[in-house]
Amino acid sequence: MTGRILLVDDEVAFCELASAWLEEDGYQVKSAHNLDQAREQLASFDADLILLDLALPPQMDPSHTLEALPSLGDRPIIILTGHAERQLALNAMARGAWDFLSKPVDPDMLAVVIRRALTKQNLTRELGRLKQAGQGPLDELVGTGQAMGNLKALIQRIAPTDVPVLVTGPSGTGKEMVSRALHKLSRRAEGPFISVHCGAIPAELLESELFGYKKGAFTGADKDRPGLLAMADGGTLFLDEIGDMPLSMQVKLLRVLQEGTFYPVGGREQQSIDVRVVSATNADLQHRVADGRFREDLYYRIKGVNLQTPALDDRPEDLPLLCESLLAGWCRRSGRSLRLSPSARQWFLGRSWPGNVRELKNTLESVAAISQGQVIGLDDIALLYPTDTSAEPQGDSLEEQVRALEIRLISQALGQQQGNRSAAARQLGLSRQGLLKKLERYGLE
Numbered sequence: 001m002t003g004r005i006l007l008v009d010d011e012v013a014f015c016e017l018a019s020a021w022l023e024e025d026g027y028q029v030k031s032a033h034n035l036d037q038a039r040e041q042l043a044s045f046d047a048d049l050i051l052l053d054l055a056l057p058p059q060m061d062p063s064h065t066l067e068a069l070p071s072l073g074d075r076p077i078i079i080l081t082g083h084a085e086r087q088l089a090l091n092a093m094a095r096g097a098w099d100f101l102s103k104p105v106d107p108d109m110l111a112v113v114i115r116r117a118l119t120k121q122n123l124t125r126e127l128g129r130l131k132q133a134g135q136g137p138l139d140e141l142v143g144t145g146q147a148m149g150n151l152k153a154l155i156q157r158i159a160p161t162d163v164p165v166l167v168t169g170p171s172g173t174g175k176e177m178v179s180r181a182l183h184k185l186s187r188r189a190e191g192p193f194i195s196v197h198c199g200a201i202p203a204e205l206l207e208s209e210l211f212g213y214k215k216g217a218f219t220g221a222d223k224d225r226p227g228l229l230a231m232a233d234g235g236t237l238f239l240d241e242i243g244d245m246p247l248s249m250q251v252k253l254l255r256v257l258q259e260g261t262f263y264p265v266g267g268r269e270q271q272s273i274d275v276r277v278v279s280a281t282n283a284d285l286q287h288r289v290a291d292g293r294f295r296e297d298l299y300y301r302i303k304g305v306n307l308q309t310p311a312l313d314d315r316p317e318d319l320p321l322l323c324e325s326l327l328a329g330w331c332r333r334s335g336r337s338l339r340l341s342p343s344a345r346q347w348f349l350g351r352s353w354p355g356n357v358r359e360l361k362n363t364l365e366s367v368a369a370i371s372q373g374q375v376i377g378l379d380d381i382a383l384l385y386p387t388d389t390s391a392e393p394q395g396d397s398l399e400e401q402v403r404a405l406e407i408r409l410i411s412q413a414l415g416q417q418q419g420n421r422s423a424a425a426r427q428l429g430l431s432r433q434g435l436l437k438k439l440e441r442y443g444l445e
């Protein structure tokens, strides 16, 4: 076991002896001979545990030492006592000390007590870390119904392991969000989360994007460049749309996942990586395996645990909360304050969302962007979706109608292109820059 221990005892001989025992067990040890020295040491030596004699100079008064306990920080303290000081030791424990040992100290007993205290300290720290990390990522995944509840419980269970995860579900159901939550709740949370859009990178570039390349590997390779795999080292590699990965690349990826090593394009030196692989797809991979478009061995390699994100229409119970939280998110970003009128809310709750949360989000944000007061009404919705509402559009000048039409067409294009802005711009005949400007103007970012 590893750990840092501060020994506080005025008996120099005892400090030396105990330090030798503890160092032999692999601990880092420092000694102090009075309370002032102890506090000084703690300023630069963040001890995980303190061994503390109660009778310390200059006072040699145990009750003075007891009063000083809180100034030694929030770490387990083990009290060292003489036989006559049993009551004092019990007082110390009542004040939060972890345990006590009578002198002369038995080295085996010391080892056991220290191991128990450090285990407890590690668990407390881990719990604190998990509580802190655990709040955010799962709360971002809005949904309190049974389907989302089960999914969140599974995420929490699987996240701390290194098991590969395949996230499947229809487009716009939050597969990427789930994958990020897995990373943020994992032991790799401090490491990188690298996303590879397997379908968006042209097949001929995928290899150099993933593996990186050496200078001179091909025309234009004027210096070494690390690939996405190397960048993900120590973290999570997220393979999005894995079903669209070309077969030739699937073989190479399989080798990396099996061996944990790869060669950069044009390189002779093997590189190793340590990554956790999370893949996502809205394709039916088993079907692709059956018709030969996806390698079976790779399928089983990445599948590990399969998490399924439910279609929004299969969890209508979450719609009210989703509307509320998506609108609140838009308000935060745009600096506006808006709510849904009862009839507008009814409209959102009463229809089907085949494009899932992405479609709901785009629709809500488009309507929010064109609404003018503090309440989104059915008339705002009617401006964008005239055929979906019975209300007539009201008070719309030519300018407002053009704006509404633009917003609708942009939202539609973004929905059809799965949020890919370059593709949506192409579909609309706009430059990417032109589309970005409009998104900003209409608060659709």
Ligand SMILES: Nc1ncnc2c1ncn2[C@@H]1O[C@H](COP(=O)(O)OP(=O)(O)OP(=O)(O)O)[C@@H](O)[C@H]1O
Residues within 6 Å of the ligand: 140, 141, 142, 143, 169, 170, 171, 172, 173, 174, 175, 176, 177, 178, 280, 281, 282, 309, 357, 358, 361, 418
């Ligand atoms: N449960 C959810 N709570 C809040 N927002 C969500 C939820 N699910 C999805 N979203 C939002 O919907 C949009 C789409 O989510 P995401 O990109 O994770 O979906 P996806 O399943 O990976 O989609 P695709 O298959 O098209 O890549 C994002 O803006 C995301 O923030």
